Amino acid sequence: MLNKQQFSQHLLDWFYKNKREMPWRETKDPYKIWLSEVMLQQTQVNTVKPYYLKFTERFPDIRTLASAEIDEVTKYWEGLGYYSRVRNFHSAVKEVQESYNGVVPNNPEDFLKLKGVGPYTQGAVMSIAFNHQLPAVDGNVYRVFSRLDNDDFDISSSSARRHFEDKVMDVIPKAAGDFNEALMELGATVCTPKSPLCMFCPVQQHCESYEAGTVQLRPVKLKKIKKKAEHWKVLVIMHGDKIYIEQRPSTGLLQSMWQFPMFNIDTHQDTIEEQLNMSLYVEADPFMSLKHQFTHVTWDMEVYRAVALGRVDKARFIDIEEKERFNFPVPMTKIFKKYIDELK
DNA sequence: TACGCGTGGTG
DNA sequence: TCACCAAGCGT
DSSP, X not given: OOOXXXXXXXXXXXXXXXXXXXXXXXXXXXXXXXXXXXXXXXXXXXXXXXXXXXXXXXXXXXXXXXXXXXXXXXXXXXXXXXXXXXXXXHHHHHHHHHHSTTOOOSOHHHHHTSTTOOHHHHHHHHHHHHOXXXXXXXXXXXXXXXXXXXXXXXXXXXXXXXXXXXXXXXXXXXXXXHHHHHHHHHHHHTSOSSSOOGGGOTTGGGOHHHHHTOGGGOSBOOOOOOOEEEEEXXXXXXXXXXXXXXXXXXXXXXXXXXXXXXXXXTOOHHHHHHHHTOEEEEOSSOSEEEEEEOSSEEEEEEEEEEEEESOOOGGGEEEGGGGGGSOOOHHHHHHHHHHHHHHO
């Protein structure tokens, strides 16, 4: 990097000129900045926008959110993914209401102790809301500094965050919050993973990998995710006008969310009937198939229509209109939609 | 420390 | 079609 002060100024100048529309930038409310940072974890800006607007409309402040029921709060996160974020955020906001008199602590150490707040969120919220001189290192910052310094440090290693935090602290200006945002914005719009727009980069003259012609080789990431496949038989079971749903376990994937019952693809009908404690008529062929990709697993699903025969536990059946009262993961929402469309 | 945790976009 | 990626955190 040629000159640290020049670098920071070039980046900030570009940032102030090229701001994208982001509703949370129109506020200095620490609660809303915090919420946006949580929503933005592993999630792109355009995906977050509508969720942020609806969430802040319903829960405009700490007090409102702290007094809301978790089931309703979670409903505003439905479809956004990584649902532990909303549970942790709600829990943390209640903690702020109770222990900090409803005011987000203007203190990095206290803020870090709250549930769901890690080093990134700590740095981002504290620098943007209160201008603390802290780094906010995310995937964008890894990539930007790997390229700026032509650095082959493995970003999948556990020490990567500290490595890049040091680099940020070496150049961070007084406007720390703006600078942190600018770094991320550069990574999201110019210094992108696949086809970076080096011709439009405000800090091209500071970029060693641009000069060396190694931009495509940065960052270095050694570990690969291995994905396993699971094959499921899913039953949409009707009883009269009502439909059967069940709640997933309170641990693991999609914890405590609702679903149509799922069984290993090879499970025989008598086993299913035994597990559900129902007599069933199941159609011979699935009415839909779908594939759903999670981070570490793929669900291949064959979805069958079925009817519950004889006496059933009616408490487990709901009217289709009642589904708005429950939280469903995206694959279940897709099944609902297809099923309802075919009823028409 | 390594892995589990969602979903949508992209080339 | 599919691997990779995205403003990470908890355990």
